[in-house]
Amino acid sequence: MSRRPALSPAVAVPAVAAGAFLALPLAALVWRAPWAALWSDLTDPAARTALRLSLVCSLWATVLAVGLGLPLAWALARVPFPGRRLVRALVLVPLVLPPVVGGVALLLALGRRGVVGRYLDQWFSLRLPFTTAGAAVAEAFVAMPFLVLTAEAAFRSADRRYEDAARTLGAGGWTVFRRVTLPLTWPALAAGGLLAWARALGEFGATITFAGNAPGRTTTIPLQVFLLLESGRLGSALALSLVLLAVSVTVLAVLRDRWLGAL
Amino acid sequence: MPRRACAIVALTVCCALAAGACGSGNAATTTTAATATTTTTTTVADPVTGELVVLAASSLVEPFEELGRMFEAGHPDVKVTFSFAGSSDLARQIDAGAPADVFASADEKTMAAVVAAGQAAEPVVVARNRLAVIVEKGNPKGVRTLADLARSDVVLVLCAAEVPCGRLAAAAFRKAGVAAEPASLEANVKAVVSKVTLGEADAGIVYRSDVQAARDKVEGVDVVEGADAALQAVYPVALTTAAANRVAAKAWVDLVRSAGGLRALAAAGFLGP
Numbered sequence: 249m250s251r252r253p254a255l256s257p258a259v260a261v262p263a264v265a266a267g268a269f270l271a272l273p274l275a276a277l278v279w280r281a282p283w284a285a286l287w288s289d290l291t292d293p294a295a296r297t298a299l300r301l302s303l304v305c306s307l308w309a310t311v312l313a314v315g316l317g318l319p320l321a322w323a324l325a326r327v328p329f330p331g332r333r334l335v336r337a338l339v340l341v342p343l344v345l346p347p348v349v350g351g352v353a354l355l356l357a358l359g360r361r362g363v364v365g366r367y368l369d370q371w372f373s374l375r376l377p378f379t380t381a382g383a384a385v386a387e388a389f390v391a392m393p394f395l396v397l398t399a400e401a402a403f404r405s406a407d408r409r410y411e412d413a414a415r416t417l418g419a420g421g422w423t424v425f426r427r428v429t430l431p432l433t434w435p436a437l438a439a440g441g442l443l444a445w446a447r448a449l450g451e452f453g454a455t456i457t458f459a460g461n462a463p464g465r466t467t468t469i470p471l472q473v474f475l476l477l478e479s480g481r482l483g484s485a486l487a488l489s490l491v492l493l494a495v496s497v498t499v500l501a502v503l504r505d506r507w508l509g510a511l
Numbered sequence: 512m513p514r515r516a517c518a519i520v521a522l523t524v525c526c527a528l529a530a531g532a533c534g535s536g537n538a539a540t541t542t543t544a545a546t547a548t549t550t551t552t553t554t555v556a557d558p559v560t561g562e563l564v565v566l567a568a569s570s571l572v573e574p575f576e577e578l579g580r581m582f583e584a585g586h587p588d589v590k591v592t593f594s595f596a597g598s599s600d601l602a603r604q605i606d607a608g609a610p611a612d613v614f615a616s617a618d619e620k621t622m623a624a625v626v627a628a629g630q631a632a633e634p635v636v637v638a639r640n641r642l643a644v645i646v647e648k649g650n651p652k653g654v655r656t657l658a659d660l661a662r663s664d665v666v667l668v669l670c671a672a673e674v675p676c677g678r679l680a681a682a683a684f685r686k687a688g689v690a691a692e693p694a695s696l697e698a699n700v701k702a703v704v705s706k707v708t709l710g711e712a713d714a715g716i717v718y719r720s721d722v723q724a725a726r727d728k729v730e731g732v733d734v735v736e737g738a739d740a741a742l743q744a745v746y747p748v749a750l751t752t753a754a755a756n757r758v759a760a761k762a763w764v765d766l767v768r769s770a771g772g773l774r775a776l777a778a779a780g781f782l783g784p
Contacts, residue, residue, distance in 0.1 A: 360666075361710035377711045378666075378694040460695025460706070461671060474698065478599050479673035480624075 274493060281490050282483040289487035297464050298472035299491065302449055305380060305468055309387035309448035313395045314441055321399035336400075343393045350389055351457025358385065358458075382459035383466040387448035394447055398440030402433040439503050446499040450492055560588040563759040564610050566601045567593060568617035569701055570640065570676075571746065573724050574779040575615070581775070582766055589759055597674055597699050598622075605630050605751060612760035615748045615767075618675040622747040634747035637767045638781040640718040641743055642679055644732040645707050645725075652713045657684060657734050660714055661691040668703050668712040671696040675744055676703070680716040683734070683742050704729070718744060723780030743782070 255263075282289065289295060323329070324336055342350055358365040358376050368374040376382035406429055414428045430437075452470035459466040461475070469488050476485035563582075567575050572595050579591040594601070594611075598621040605611055605625060614631050616622040617640075625631045646654050652665050660667050669691075670677035677696065684691055694712065697703045703715040708728045722731030748767060750760045766772050773783055 355709055355711060359709060359711050377706075378668075456698060457702075460668065460711075461697060462693075462695050466695070475671055475673050477603070478597065478671065478698065480599065 277486065277489060277493060281486045285483060286487050286490070289484045290491065292484065294463065294467075294472065295484065295488060298467055298469050298488065301380070301383075301464065301466075302468040302470075305383045305387055305455075305466075306391075306445055306448040306451075308381075308384035309391050309451075310395075310441060310445040312384065312388035313392040313444045313448070317392045317395040317444075318399055318437070321396045322403055324396070325400045325403035339393050339396050341393075342390050347390055347451065347453025347455075348457050351386060351454040354386060354389060354454065354458040358382075377458060378460045378462055378466065380459075380465050383455050383468060386454040386458040387451040390451050390454050391444040391448040395440040395444040398443065399433075399437050402436030402440075403429070406432045442499055442503060446496055449495060557586055557588055559586040559759045559762045561590075561756050561759060563589055563591045563612050563756055563763060565591060565593050565613045565615065565763065566604065566609070566611045567595055567613075567615040568598045568601070568746070569595050569699055570617055570718055570720055570744070571595070571615055573720070574638075574775045574781065577775045577779070578766060578772060581771060582763060585766075586759070586762065591763075599674065608753075610753075610755065611751045612754040612756050613748060613763050614751055615746060617744050617746055618678075619745050619747055621675075622749065626749065629752060631749040631751045634749035635764065635768065636745055636784040637748045637764075637772070638746040638776045638784060639743045640720055640746070640781055641738065642676075642683055642716055642734065643719040643722050644734055645704060645715045645717045645722050645729050646713065646732060647707060647710065648728060648730055650730060650732065654714050654732055657687045657689045657691075660716075661689050664713075666711070666713045667691055667693045668695045668697055668706045668715045669693040670700055670703055670716070671698060674699055676700045676717060679742050679744060683716070683739075686739070686742070718780070720780035746781075746784075 290299070320335075320339070324332060324339070345353075355362060355377065357363050358368070360366065360369050360375055360377065365376065368376070376385055410428050410432065411424050414424045419427065449468075450470060451468070452474065455466065455468060456471055456474070461467055461471050467475070469492055473485045473488050473492075476482075476488070565575065565579075572593075575593060575595075579593065582591055583589060594604075594609075596604075598616040598618055601611075601614060601616070602621050602625050605614060606628065614622070614625060615637070616625070616634075619634075619636075622631070622634045626634060644654055644657070644660065646652065652659070652662075654660065654665065659665065669680045672678060672681055676699075695706065697706065697715075700717050700721055703712075703717050704721050704725050706712040707715050708725060719731060719733070722729060748764055750757060750764065754760045767776075777783070
């Protein structure tokens with residue numbers, strides 16, 4: 249106790265202010281939430297549909313992000329190729345791009361008249377806008393960077409000597425990955441997947457722009473919250489927001505305790 | 512050590528998570544300040560000075576920006592600041608204490624709620640808007656009536672029932688006895704225009720003024736139902752109770768109701784009050 253560094257007021261005051269600044273809006277949300285009507289708000293058919301759809305879309309988005317993002321992270325971490333720095337920068341773009349812009353970009357690329365989308369439509373009759381698949385694609389676009397960043401860092405910082413040792417013992421590339429790299433890095437990979445899932449669950453701008461708002465198909469929780477606010481149903485909007493808040497807090501708490509250690 | 516490095520990256524990512532999420536919130540609101548015309552040669556003191564903040568429904572963007580230029584030309588010491596968004600968004604902003612002198616709503620219901628809350632007074636209707644079907648240039652799907660919108664080969668988008676254009680579209684379909692299945696219920700009328708402009712949707716129901724604003728890329732089909740007065744959008748304008756610049760606000764409402772104001776509204780596709 250006596251060795252704990254003393255906190256000077258010059259640090260303590262802004263630190264407390266910062267903590268309050270971040271926590272206060274969330275506390276207000278919890279405070280003003282209609283607790284008495286919470287159950288009926290959350291079991292209302294439209295809310296149930298949105299909750300189920302959010303779960304489906306965010307899980308598919310996570311599958312997409314992991315399935316495509318892990319190989320990309322591996323390539324960025326381990327394979328020197330021309331333009332690697334550029335690709336690394338591009339991966340970060342969806343993190344800072346306004347999601348609405350991401351949604352428009354997705355329309356221009358994968359929409360019915362999009363650069364690639366027109367061929368998806370002509371050759372496979374595949375249209376992503378206004379479909380659940382489109383909502384998952386929009387969420388994956390925004391969520392994938394979280395997975396790629398975390399996984400790339402993990403692949404880079406994993407001790408290569410273990411892999412080299414396995415290789416000298418005759419293990420092939422896939423065996424080395426499965427038996428050595430994966431066990432070394434899985435906590436970070438799981439953390440990246442969880443972060444990506446949480447981001448996908450809260451995605452709004454790209455989803456409403458690219459996938460539109462179709463109840464039961466693309467109206468996920470964030471879209472439903474937005475529409476409830478539009479129609480002045482603040483209570484129901486707060487109830488659904490609480491679900492998102494609870495999920496975010498749980499995910500981040502789990503990540504800190506399990507995998508981020510005592511920072 | 513690697514654990515720590517990765518922990519730091521993960522934490523950075525958490526920060527970015529928050530940064531990314533905030534881009535979505537205020538997308539519907541755009542604040543446009545019309546550039547002030549630089550004629551400062553008035554000798555007679557104009558009582559209309561300072562800043563005028565006008566909160567107006569998104570569909571009023573074109574005529575109001577035009578009127579904003581006229582207003583600033585007539586009153587060189589005034590700077591007009593617009594905030595365009597969905598009427599209900601604006602009502603919520605006023606309720607939350609956003610600075611505003613004038614509120615222009617795209618429906619009487621929203622205005623009535625703001626007046627009932629004591630935040631605006633004595634609204635006057637300044638314009639009406641008819642519904643129109645918006646289609647791609649050349650009308651490739653041959654849409655002529657509301658019934659055509661229910662065809663399975665027509666990808667239809669509408670406004671959500673939560674916003675006025677969605678309520679009116681639903682009423683129009685009910686009246687026509689047509690059961691259409693929209694592919695998407697967009698959050699505001701301009702989002703419907705975008706979906707048709709981008710070619711994602713074949714048709715949508717918007718206001719005639721929206722067709723007029725996007726006439727380079729789309730065309731409008733006047734449906735009979737749109738002429739029905741019960742299916743028209745009504746635009747009431749009122750001074751807010753908390754208006755900081757009542758003189759300029761009154762002058763603005765007078766301008767909108769003047770012959771020049773009516774001309775600007777008519778040129779943008781609106782009907783008179």
